[in-house]
Amino acid sequence: MSRTSSPEAAEHVGVLIIGGGPAGLAAAVAARKAGAQDLLIVERDRMLGGILNQCIHNGFGLHTFKEELTGPEYASRFISQVKELDIPYLLNTMVLNLDRDRNVTLMSRKDGIRRVKADAVILAMGCRERPRGALSIPGFRPAGIYTAGTAQRLMNIEGYQVGRRVVILGSGDIGLIMARRMTLEGAKVLTVAELMPYSGGLKRNIVQCLNDYDIPLQLSHTVVDIHGKDRVSGVTIAQVDERRSPIPGTEVTYDCDTLLLSCGLLPENELTRMTGAEMSSVTGGASVDESLQTSIPGVFACGNVLHVHDLVDYVSEEASHAGESAALYAASSEGERRADAEAVEIAVAGGVRYTVPQRIDPVRMPDKVTVRFRVADVYRDKTIAVYRGEKRLSARKTRVLAPGEMEQVILKKEELSGLTAAEGLRVVIED
């Protein structure tokens, strides 16, 4: 390992991007196009592309490229841009530390520890799956239990056959995609059990991954028991009531060797917390303003580390915006950076769980800002409305809103001039 350099000897970088997934790649490309010269992407994996490397199915990029790409193809479009624009990147390198003054510690096996001081930092670390410890399934912990994403990586990157007879708990998109993937590889997927009365996955995936292969989806069901000592030999599933407790007498046991868990994603925010940035308890990510800047000046966030996205197109779009903001910040002088921005918090009501950004500065904002959000339940024939004080700024009728799909509203600068915190800004779902 090389000598650890003193903090004085830290290298200088204009915009440092942590994570080389779709968010980090799009942010870097946009920052370069916005004029940032001195960029660096840091990726801990051995290749760029993030989680897309293992998502070999099609359906990526419909919005951006008007064609259905696979994950690796979508990633390669951005990787080529990074290469064409000569944006430097480090692989097999992990960011260990980040402080509020944007001092960054990197580590790789090859180069050891490096210290970098960045003018602006973009957080693009993505998310990871809820580990199974977070699930309260009783019973032993035999082999043959995987999160759906781990199984996806094992099959699609390492080339392992994960199991022959499979039960899947949770109907998130990764679980649905894996149901089809394992079926195509010759496994028998017996059932997908979902605790909630609705699926968290996209309709398209339910039709093309389950219905196409006659795999039953059981809503309001959960795993109550796992059998087998060394390897899973069976799984017992029961129906649950409105309070999500199993209903006695509804248990059915399936003979299987594998249980996949697809129970949601958690943003990976250890580094964000190190800076002391204000966090959102709803998204699990940082709370940001309209430029996607966290409460720490010069630190921006985008992609799944900020909030879990359903479509990678929106990840790229959001990340481009973060890249532009970071480039602007890095190029500005201290005096130009509004120290105490007059940002107004965006309030939510009537089933809107959160918004990103969480606050907006009516002076600094560009002409239009896209505000993304998710809803708490399935709603039919409702209206998405934005209020400034008592005044309704916009209203859009929707036929259906679902927790699995991200929604958005556009805020216009002309409508927000002079907005104060006392007046308030709200995004609501109403009749």
Next chain:
Amino acid sequence: MSETRELTCINCPLGCALTVTIRGQEITVTGNTCPRGEAYGKKEVTDPTRIVTSTVPVEGGDIARLPVKTASDIPKDKIFSVMEEIHAARVKAPVRIGDVVIRNVAGTGADIVAARNVNEIAV
């Protein structure tokens, strides 16, 4: 003689529950909210097609598996024949995106193509 099928339209988040009735040559779709639902329902009962994706082993590459896909959609009832040919295939690095791995897979007229670049590993 008529046959009915229950389908879910996948063209937008609304996910309309479609009922498709087939009476000889005549196909009617109900339950759709817009014309896209009707088109989808008709295609699903007459000529359902899918893109198939999988992986094949790579020799001498910087990764072990090459992701592949059908270059265009193929009839749904050919999915497993296509998979059989994919299972038998293997490639040597280097591979470029779009390289043909299997020509006219399972007689569908579609090729199996590479979905990422794989470099040769330096020895």
